[in-house]
Amino acid sequence: MSDIKIKTVQNQSDTMKFIKYEWEIYKGDPYWVPPLIMEKKKLLNKKKNPFFKQAEAEYFLAERNGELVGRIAAIKNEIHLEHHNDDNGFFGFFECINDQDVADKLFDTVKNWLLAKGLKGMLGPANPSSNDEWAMLYDGFDDSPRLLMTYNPKYYIKLCETYGMKKAKDLYAYKLENHKVMASEKLKRVQQIAKDRYKLNITQLDLKNFKKDLEKVKYVYNKAWAPNWGFIPMTDEQIDAMAKDLKPLAEPSLVLFGEIDNKLVGFALVMLDYNELFKEMNGKLLPFNFIKLFTEKKKIKWARIITLGIIPEYQKKGLDSVFYWEIVNRAHNIGIDLGEASWILEDNDMMNRGANVMGGERYKTYRVWEFKF
Numbered sequence: 454m455s456d457i458k459i460k461t462v463q464n465q466s467d468t469m470k471f472i473k474y475e476w477e478i479y480k481g482d483p484y485w486v487p488p489l490i491m492e493k494k495k496l497l498n499k500k501k502n503p504f505f506k507q508a509e510a511e512y513f514l515a516e517r518n519g520e521l522v523g524r525i526a527a528i529k530n531e532i533h534l535e536h537h538n539d540d541n542g543f544f545g546f547f548e549c550i551n552d553q554d555v556a557d558k559l560f561d562t563v564k565n566w567l568l569a570k571g572l573k574g575m576l577g578p579a580n581p582s583s584n585d586e587w588a589m590l591y592d593g594f595d596d597s598p599r600l601l602m603t604y605n606p607k608y609y610i611k612l613c614e615t616y617g618m619k620k621a622k623d624l625y626a627y628k629l630e631n632h633k634v635m636a637s638e639k640l641k642r643v644q645q646i647a648k649d650r651y652k653l654n655i656t657q658l659d660l661k662n663f664k665k666d667l668e669k670v671k672y673v674y675n676k677a678w679a680p681n682w683g684f685i686p687m688t689d690e691q692i693d694a695m696a697k698d699l700k701p702l703a704e705p706s707l708v709l710f711g712e713i714d715n716k717l718v719g720f721a722l723v724m725l726d727y728n729e730l731f732k733e734m735n736g737k738l739l740p741f742n743f744i745k746l747f748t749e750k751k752k753i754k755w756a757r758i759i760t761l762g763i764i765p766e767y768q769k770k771g772l773d774s775v776f777y778w779e780i781v782n783r784a785h786n787i788g789i790d791l792g793e794a795s796w797i798l799e800d801n802d803m804m805n806r807g808a809n810v811m812g813g814e815r816y817k818t819y820r821v822w823e824f825k826f
Contacts, residue, residue, distance in 0.1 A: 457522070457558045462512035468497060471512055471546070474524050476736075478548045478606065484597045485604055486728045487736040492698070496585070497546075503690040504581060507531045509570075512546070513562050515555055523549035525559040527566040528581050533685050541823075542567035544577035547589075548605075549612060556612040564826055574825040576621055576683075578603070583683045584691070588624050588796065589613070593817030599726045599757040599793045602626065603819065613822050621823035622682055625805065625815050626795035629758075633812030634781045640810050644778040647771035651713050655779050658708035660700075667696050669710055673720040677762025682798055683821065702727055702746065706783045707756060709776060711763075719763040721776045725789065726755035756784050758794045761804075773807055781811075 462471050472493045479485035497512065499505040508530040515523035528543040544563040549556050567575055580586040586603050591610060598604040634640065647653065658666055675686045687695075707723035730749055734742040758780060763772050784792060796819055797804045808815070 456517050457555055458516045459558060459562050460514045460516060462514060467514065468494065468512070470514060470521060471497070471524050474514075474521055474548055477521070478550070482606075484594070486597055486732045487734065489731060489734070489738050490736040491738060496581070503688065503694050504585075506690070507688065508581065510545075510581060511566055513559065515549070515559055517555070522552065523547075523555045523559050525549075525563055526581065527563040527575075528579060529567065529570050529572065530579075530582055530685065532688075533582070536684070536686060540571075540573040542570065542572040542575050543579040543581070544575050545579045545581050547578050547609070549609070551606070551608045551612075553612060553615055557616055560616050560618075560824070564824070568826055572826075574823065576821055576823050578822075583685050584687055584695075587683075588819035588821045591623065591818045591820040593626070596817070597728060597732065599626075599755060599795065600724050600728050601757070601759065602793075602795060610820075616824070618822040618824045621821045623799040624796035624819040624821065625799060625808075626793055626817035626819070627797070627808040627811075627813035628816045629781070629792040629794060629808075629811055629813050631781055631785050631790035631792075634777070637810055637812055640774055640778060643771050643810070644774040648775045651767075651770060651772065653718070653772055653775050654712045655775065656710050656712070657783075658703060658705040658710075660703075660705055663696075663700065666708075666710070667692070669717050670696070670720055670722075672717055673762055673764060674760075676764045677720070678760075680765070681801070699724065704756075704787065706787065707780065709779060709783075711772060711776065713767070717764075718767040719761075719772060719776060721761040721780060722759045723756050723780055723784070723792075724759055725750065725753045726757055726793075727753065729753050729755065751788065754789065755791045755793065756780075756789045758792060761794075769803065773803070774810070777807060777811055 462468055472490055496502055510526050510528045512526045525544055526546040528545055563575060578589055586601060589609055590603055590605050594607050671689055671692050678684045704725055709721040711719035730745055761776055794808050
C-alpha cells in the first residue's frame with residue numbers, strides 16, 4: 454500500500470482528471486452512461502453549486518507509479534447534521550480499480566478528513582448528497598441506469614464490505630410496464646375512489662408560469678419527504694438551481710400537482726430517461742449533441758418517477774394512486790410505456806405497496822453504506 458499516493462484536487466486540470474477517470478473504469482462497459490462533463494464540472498464547483506453554501510468537501514485522486522487508480526470525495530453536510538442530529542459525514546464520487554489496497558487508502562483518506570472535522574462516521578456514496586445521485590448499485594447490473602441513478606462495477610460491493618462497511622439502508626427501483634399497470638383493477642378502483650372522495654384535482658406544469666409552479670414544488674418538497682430516512686432538506690437556492698437544470702428537459706404533462714379545495718397537497722416529478730440519448734454523447738453536450746435532446750426525443754422509451762410526495766396530513770388516503778394512474782396514462786399518450794419508480798426506501802411500506810399494486814417488478818437494488826470510526 455505504501456506506493457499509493459493520495460493527491461488533493463487543487464486546480465482545473467486535477468478536476469478534469471477527477472471527472473474523466475470514469476472513462477478508464479468503464480471502458481468497454483455497454484451499460485455505463487458517460488456523464489455530461491459540463492454538468493459534472495458545475496456539480497463539483499464549490500463556488501457555483503449552492504450545495505456548498507451549507508457543506509464543505511475535498512476531492513482526492515489516488516495514484517500508483519504515476520498512474521491514476523482511484524478517486525473519492527469527503528463531504529461534511531451541515532444541513533444533514535442539523536436535520537438528523539448525528540455525527541456522520543459522507544464519501545462520494547467513488548471510483549477505483551479492483552484493488553483492495555487502493556480502496557482502503559481512499560476510504561481511510563475520507564475517514565481521516567472527517568475525523569479532523571469532528572465526525573465519527575460516514576455514509577455513502579453521496580454525489581454529493583441524497584438529493585443528487587445517491588447509493589451504490591447492489592443488484593441489477595445487466596441494464597443501464599435511468600436518469601440521475603447510479604451505476605458501478607459489481608466488485609465495488611466487495612471493496613466496501615472488505616473495508617468493513619455495513620448496510621445502512623437499501624433503496625429499491627421498480628420497473629413499470631404500461632400494460633401491467635393498466636391491468637390492475639385494484640389500482641383503477643382505488644384511484645377512482647380516492648379521486649372522487651377527496652375531489653383531487655391534478656394539474657400539470659405550466660412553463661409560462663414556471664416560477665409560480667416552482668414555488669409549489671418548494672412548498673411540497675420539504676414537507677412531504679421530511680420524515681424519510683436519509684432526507685436532507687433543500688434550500689430555495691438549491692431547488693432553483695435544480696429546476697434551472699431540469700427545465701429544458703422537462704415534459705410538462707409529467708410534472709404534476711395535486712390540489713384539494715384549491716390547497717396544494719402533492720407533487721410528482723417524472724422525467725424522460727435522457728440517459729438513452731446521453732449514452733451516445735460521450736460526455737459532450739455542445740456544440741451539436743444539444744440539438745439531439747429535441748430532435749431525437751422520440752427515441753426515448755423510458756421515464757423515471759423521481760419524486761412523488763403527498764404532504765403528511767393527506768398521506769395514507771390513496772391519493773398517491775391517483776398520481777400513479779395519471780402518470781402512466783399521460784406517459785402512454787406521449788409514447789412512453791416503460792417506467793422506473795426510484796428510488797424507494799426498503800422500509801417505505803406505503804410506496805413499496807403502491808409499486809406492487811401497479812404490477813411493478815423490483816429489478817434493481819441500491820445500497821447506502823455506513824462505516825463508524
